[in-house]
Amino acid sequence: MELQFTLGTGGRVNSNKMKKDKDTIDKTLKRKHKLQAKEVKVFYDDFMAIKGIDMNIRANKITAFIGPSGCGKSTFLRLFNRMNDYVDGFRLEGEILIDGENIYKKKVNVEQLRKQVGMVFQKPNPFPKSIYENVAYGLKIQGIKDKNFLRQKVEDSLKQVGLWNEVKEDINKSALALSGGQQQRLCIARTLAVEPSIILMDEPTSALDPISTAKIEELIYELKEKYTIVIVTHNMQQAGRISDYTAFFYMGELIEYDKSKKLFTNPEKKQTENYITGRFG
Amino acid sequence: MLRKFSFFQMRKLKETVIEKGLQASALVTIAVTVGIILVLSIEAILFFKEVSIIDFFTDTQWTPLYTDKHFGIITLLSGTLLTSFIAIIFAVPVGLSISIYISEYAPRSFRKTIKPALELLAAVPTVVYGFFALTVVTPFLQTFIPGLAGFNSLSAGLVMGIMIIPFVSSLSEDALHAVPNSLREAAYGMGSTKLQNAFRVLVPAASSGIIVSIILAISRAIGETMIVAIAAGQQPRLTLDPTVPVETITAYIVQVSLGDVQHGSLEYRTIFAAGITLFIFTFLLNTISYRIRKKFREKYE
Numbered sequence: 001m002e003l004q005f006t007l008g009t010g011g012r013v014n015s016n017k018m019k020k021d022k023d024t025i026d027k028t029l030k031r032k033h034k035l036q037a038k039e040v041k042v043f044y045d046d047f048m049a050i051k052g053i054d055m056n057i058r059a060n061k062i063t064a065f066i067g068p069s070g071c072g073k074s075t076f077l078r079l080f081n082r083m084n085d086y087v088d089g090f091r092l093e094g095e096i097l098i099d100g101e102n103i104y105k106k107k108v109n110v111e112q113l114r115k116q117v118g119m120v121f122q123k124p125n126p127f128p129k130s131i132y133e134n135v136a137y138g139l140k141i142q143g144i145k146d147k148n149f150l151r152q153k154v155e156d157s158l159k160q161v162g163l164w165n166e167v168k169e170d171i172n173k174s175a176l177a178l179s180g181g182q183q184q185r186l187c188i189a190r191t192l193a194v195e196p197s198i199i200l201m202d203e204p205t206s207a208l209d210p211i212s213t214a215k216i217e218e219l220i221y222e223l224k225e226k227y228t229i230v231i232v233t234h235n236m237q238q239a240g241r242i243s244d245y246t247a248f249f250y251m252g253e254l255i256e257y258d259k260s261k262k263l264f265t266n267p268e269k270k271q272t273e274n275y276i277t278g279r280f281g
Numbered sequence: 282m283l284r285k286f287s288f289f290q291m292r293k294l295k296e297t298v299i300e301k302g303l304q305a306s307a308l309v310t311i312a313v314t315v316g317i318i319l320v321l322s323i324e325a326i327l328f329f330k331e332v333s334i335i336d337f338f339t340d341t342q343w344t345p346l347y348t349d350k351h352f353g354i355i356t357l358l359s360g361t362l363l364t365s366f367i368a369i370i371f372a373v374p375v376g377l378s379i380s381i382y383i384s385e386y387a388p389r390s391f392r393k394t395i396k397p398a399l400e401l402l403a404a405v406p407t408v409v410y411g412f413f414a415l416t417v418v419t420p421f422l423q424t425f426i427p428g429l430a431g432f433n434s435l436s437a438g439l440v441m442g443i444m445i446i447p448f449v450s451s452l453s454e455d456a457l458h459a460v461p462n463s464l465r466e467a468a469y470g471m472g473s474t475k476l477q478n479a480f481r482v483l484v485p486a487a488s489s490g491i492i493v494s495i496i497l498a499i500s501r502a503i504g505e506t507m508i509v510a511i512a513a514g515q516q517p518r519l520t521l522d523p524t525v526p527v528e529t530i531t532a533y534i535v536q537v538s539l540g541d542v543q544h545g546s547l548e549y550r551t552i553f554a555a556g557i558t559l560f561i562f563t564f565l566l567n568t569i570s571y572r573i574r575k576k577f578r579e580k581y582e
């Protein structure tokens with residue numbers, strides 16, 4: 001699925017051959033590397049939270065971000081849907097690319113971008129509305145009014161997260177009446193309903209009990225077929241269980257980034273080893 | 282050791298005195314409230330011994346000071362409701378827009394200055410507002426509403442609306458501000474624009490607080506006296522026409538209280554009957570807002 005979050009990309013001319021070649025190269029690259037960070041530095045006022053990171057994140061894989069508290073995982077993750085834009089004093093250097101396109105360019109439509117890059121937060125944050133309204137929200141703000149379409153989409157999304165059978169009778173009841181685990185799955189359903197291609201998750205299970213956590217892990221695992229998923233977690237086992245790639249961050253730097261199997265069994269760097277064996281952090 | 286002991290005793294004595302003092306002022310407040318209700322009720326009961334309560338609510342004229350006496354409270358009530366309605370229709374959209382602007386759009390530094398400035402609106406003496414309505418707003422409106430009378434509910438209502446804007450905006454802004462940030466993140470994360478976030482997520486989430494602010498504003502408008510007494514006229518009239526003079530319950534009470542009716546006469550007692558009607562209205566409104574506020578608190582705790 002191609003991203004279309006810029007305004008006025010329709011008029012692009014691909015006439016000459018060189019450009020075509022370049023596009024093909026770009027496309028192969030895009031398919032492989034969904035998300036890219038190029039020499040990224042992030043400042044909060046004068047404080048440098050991300051100290052120059054280059055990183056390519058693969059399409060249709062689960063990539064886990066691990067690292068001690070305050071190392072910049074959330075900051076880095078939230079660059080990909082521009083959620084840091086609202087933070088006072090936030091400043092970015094370098095480039096963040098999605099499908100090869102710089103998402104911090106002026107002409108980027110941030111709302112459109114966020115429909116393509118969904119986000120699930122640490123604490124379940126359903127709207128104080130009905131279950132139905134929660135899932136339909138993203139479609140409704142896009143101006144979709146067709147009741148049948150909405151109902152179908154809500155049902156599909158709830159089925160996708162395995163919540164449909166649990167809530168189909170209570171679809172018009174407040175989402176706040178659900179348990180924490182159900183709320184988090186609802187939040188994922190809400191995100192899926194707008195059909196993003198990328199889903200960012202910031203410690204999505206850290207506020208949940210083990211059973212809900214297991215359910216959500218299973219769900220994330222299933223989702224990777226269709227979506228590119230980046231997940232921040234403090235849970236090493238979780239990262240090992242579900243992720244294909246793992247990135248270890250420390251003090252605003254990317255220390256090690258590799259296949260999860262490799263990183264957890266045979267890390268290159270001493271710091272990584274210390275962290276995953278629990279010797280610090 | 283001894284000094285410490287006496288110091289301790291002193292402190293205890295001081296605390297007892299303060300405690301008793303606070304208790305006494307609380308009791309005085311309650312006593313005064315009960316006293317007011319009692320006087321209102323007694324005089325009102327005496328009034329209803331002479332005037333049938335059915336006439337009171339069904340008669341369409343209010344002429345207690347004339348020889349042909351009629352006691353149709355709905356005449357005054359219509360004045361009160363009409364002016365309050367105009368005030369609310371004006372103040373709610375303006376106040377709500379201001380609150381949304383301050384809480385979601387304005388830079389933080391601006392927020393710090395604009396809020397106290399707005400609350401200053403509520404601190405202007407209402408008699409000033411009354412003259413402002415009579416001598417500025419009415420002549421201004423007359424330039425494009427030719428039939429507008431010198432005293433009318435339109436300009437009184439509008440100016441009353443200006444007065445109650447801070448009631449709406451300040452409390453609504455508090456309610457919006459109290460909405461957890463996680464909901465804003467959720468809304469933006471789904472691709473909401475600022476406007477969609479404000480109207481589809483924040484306003485519904487803060488709705489109970491916003492409703493409370495509106496009810497308090499209504500209650501303030503209904504009880505408002507000076508503006509309507511000065512600018513709306515003192516002619517009891519059962520009408521929905523905002524361009525003609527009317528009289529509100531409060532304005533009538535002022536009129537009679539300042540006049541020379543005899544204590545204990547029926548004319549005198551009309552103000553208590555009118556007063557208790559007003560009291561019941563505002564009491565109901567305050568009770569509703571109290572209930573909603575309680576529910577609202579439970580929701581976020």
Ligand SMILES: Nc1ncnc2c1ncn2[C@@H]1O[C@H](COP(=O)(O)OP(=O)(O)OP(=O)(O)O)[C@@H](O)[C@H]1O
Pocket residue numbers: 044047049067068069070071072073074075076087088
């Ligand atoms: N809004 C902000 N203003 C200023 N500094 C911030 C802000 N948010 C984060 N920081 C700082 O940036 C650094 C990285 O924070 P970040 O939240 O990205 O860490 P994290 O790795 O997600 O930590 P945790 O595991 O605790 O969630 C921290 O030192 C933090 O203090």
Ligand SMILES: [Mg+2]
Pocket residue numbers: 073074075202
């Ligand atoms: Mg974090």
